Amino acid sequence: MDDIPWAAFEPSQVDPDILDIVKAASMVEYNGGDYAAYLCNIFPDDPDFRAAAQAWAKEEVQHGQALARWASLADPSFDFEEAFDRFTRGYQLPLDAERSVRGSRTGELVARCIVEVGTSSYYSALGSASREPVLKAVCRHIAADELRHYKLFYTHLKRYLDMEGIGRWRRLAIALGRINEAEDDELSYAYYAANGGQEPYDHKRWCQAYMRRAYGCYRRPHVERAVAMSFKAAGLSPQSRLAGWVSKLAYRGIRWRWSRLVAAGV
Numbered sequence: 145m146d147d148i149p150w151a152a153f154e155p156s157q158v159d160p161d162i163l164d165i166v167k168a169a170s171m172v173e174y175n176g177g178d179y180a181a182y183l184c185n186i187f188p189d190d191p192d193f194r195a196a197a198q199a200w201a202k203e204e205v206q207h208g209q210a211l212a213r214w215a216s217l218a219d220p221s222f223d224f225e226e227a228f229d230r231f232t233r234g235y236q237l238p239l240d241a242e243r244s245v246r247g248s249r250t251g252e253l254v255a256r257c258i259v260e261v262g263t264s265s266y267y268s269a270l271g272s273a274s275r276e277p278v279l280k281a282v283c284r285h286i287a288a289d290e291l292r293h294y295k296l297f298y299t300h301l302k303r304y305l306d307m308e309g310i311g312r313w314r315r316l317a318i319a320l321g322r323i324n325e326a327e328d329d330e331l332s333y334a335y336y337a338a339n340g341g342q343e344p345y346d347h348k349r350w351c352q353a354y355m356r357r358a359y360g361c362y363r364r365p366h367v368e369r370a371v372a373m374s375f376k377a378a379g380l381s382p383q384s385r386l387a388g389w390v391s392k393l394a395y396r397g398i399r400w401r402w403s404r405l406v407a408a409g410v
Contacts, residue, residue, distance in 0.1 A: 145210060148281050150217070157276040158218045161357040165270070166279065167215045167222060167338035168354060171231045172330060173286075174208025176201040178237045186244045186252055193300050200293055207286050214279055222338075231337035234345065235329055250310045251318045253301035257294055257377035258322040264290035265370035266358070273361035294373060301377065312379035319378045327351050331358075349410070356405035359398050367395040 180201030187193045212224040238245065244252035264287050271283030332351035340350065371391040372382035381387065 145206065145213075147285060148210060148278060150213070150278060152281075153214075153217050153278045154276055155218065157274075158279075159274060159276070161360070162270065162274050162276075162279070163215060163218050164339050165335065165354060165357045166211050166218075167227065168331060168334040169270075170208045170211035170215055170224065171228050171334045171338060172208070173204050173211060174228060175232065175237075176204025176208070178232075178239060179204070181239050182237050182241060183252070183256075185239070185242055186249065188242075196296055196300065200296060203289055203293070207289065210282050210286070214282055217278070218276075227338045227341065230341050231334050234337060235333040246318055248308055248310060250301065250304045250308045250315070253297050253304055254315050254318045254377055255322040256297040257301060258319050258374055260290050260294035260297060261370050261373040261377070262323070262326065263287075264294060264373075265366045266361075268369075269361040269363065269366040272363065272366075294377075298377060316378040316380065319374055323374070327355065352405055352408070352410040356402065356410050359402035359405070362395070362398050362402075364391075364395050367391055367398065370394075 180197045183197040184194045187197070212222075215222050216224065246252045246255050267283040267287040267290060271280045271287065274280055274283070329347060332347055332354050333345065335354035336345050336350040339353075368391045371387055371394055375382040375384070375387045375390075
């Protein structure tokens with residue numbers, strides 16, 4: 145937190161749409177403690193990974209604190225504690241699970257790699273899209289942390305691949321499945337809890353509102369890096385011609401979806 149130049153905050157450079165998605169992101173990041181509890185349940189006999197997961201969660205919580213502090217500078221009426229309470233009452237992780245929802249520990253680590261790929265690329269995109277200097281600094285630090293987190297989970301993934309021997313196609317299926325979950329309830333409910341919350345929750349409405357703002361931040365280099373790192377986690381070559389094709393298709397898909405959402409006025 146001390147590395148952020150908070151005094152350089154420029155209120156005139158705050159984009160309202162970016163402010164809305166930062167509020168949502170602050171709650172997802174701050175919820176890192178629950179993710180660590182889930183992961184520790186999945187890896188009860190692996191003290192090295194459990195220690196790594198707990199250290200990772202502390203940094204995730206710190207990301208949430210930094211984003212919430214910036215959001216409060218940009219909007220002094222934003223009550224993070226109230227919004228976070230609303231978020232956790234409406235969205236909960238399977239904390240009583242004793243087996244990964246991905247079917248194996250290797251699958252869980254593939255999914256974690258994909259999440260870190262997504263968040264690193266997302267905060268890079270968010271920082272590039274914002275003109276406010278403090279948010280740029282926050283996003284730069286978080287993106288770098290998330291890249292380190294990817295490397296952390298990838299290191300443990302390689303260890304479990306030796307033990308469980310899950311093939312590339314299964315890993316690819318898990319990776320694609322986790323990418324598709326980007327539009328599940330977690331992000332949309334966080335957006336609702338931060339920016340609505342006083343009316344009944346409608347998944348489609350709040351998901352579209354969140355995605356329109358988030359997709360608008362992405363540029364081609366952010367997508368290319370995300371695809372390359374995802375290919376690596378799936379056991380495929382990130383420098384292959386296939387990776388290049390997928391990058392182009394993914395970027396076109398994001399821009400097409402964004403344009404449709406803009407046209408719909410969400």
